Amino acid sequence: MKARTVISYTVFGVIAIITAIVIYHFRHESETPRDYVYKKALQYGEKIGNDNATQDLMRIADFILSNMSFHHGVSESTLDLYLNYYKSWSASSQKVSELVDSIEHREGRLNIQNLEYIDDMVIIDKEQLWQYILDMYNFRNSSKICRKFKDNVFLEYILPYRVGNEPLNLKWKTEADNTIYEIKDSIILRNDLNVRDAANLAMKFWNVRPFKWTDGLPKGCTLGVKGLTVKAGNCRDFGVGAMIREICRCRQYILQHSGT
Secondary structure, eight states, X not given: OHHHHHHHHHHHHHHHHHXXXXXXXXXXXXXXXXXXXXXXXXXXXXXXXXXXXHHHHHHHHHHHHHHHTTOEEEOHHHHHHHHHHHHHHHHOOSOHHHHHHHHHHHHOOOOGGGOOEEEHHXXXXXXXXXXXXXXXXXXXXXXXXXXXXXXXXIIIIISOOOSSSSOOOTTHHHHHHTTOHHHHHHHHTXXXXXXXXXXXXXXXXXXXXXXXXXXXXXXXXXXXXXXXXXXXXXXXXXXXXXXXXXXXXXXXXXXXXXXX
């Protein structure tokens, strides 16, 4: 009898745990990204005792989410297909037309009209979104340099979370930082630099390895942060890589001179 009672309580306990997990999962999944970020912003403001922080975080969230509603990106598998062309061209001595024909003969032709896009609001990870917003808030308040930026400058030019239609990646700035370590080291050794000097230094390092120009590779997908390591393509591809490098260098400079 006692054994049956123990088994019954155990069964009821397991059922209760499973039910609680299901309810939590349902509530979490049904929570919109805006609701989730607002909740985290309130918790953060309460934790540090700063209502202004909560309002600033919500304003950042509103700007990102209002823009996110109109943006989308390709899938990781589609980006991989494009990267195959770029990487092959970087290492090839063939004419670009011959290279493209060879790849398309093996793997089929890329059709821009048939590219499948994924809406950012569909694929967004709410926790990653919150971390991105919090990181950008902390970055804004990390130094006197950033605090001098007007709100519209910060929102329009520093906050953006994507470059083009590459797969959504809210960690791209961290990934980019990890690819430009040589500039980071040079900044540490140079205390006399200003923001413009830091940007020029970024371009100097960017041009150490020549960019392999061509307008003959398939179009339709931006490489995003991958453009830092795959230095090939047309003016747009060069611009994306250079812009990301400049952004990361200026961020590194500001972080290096925080509090100054």
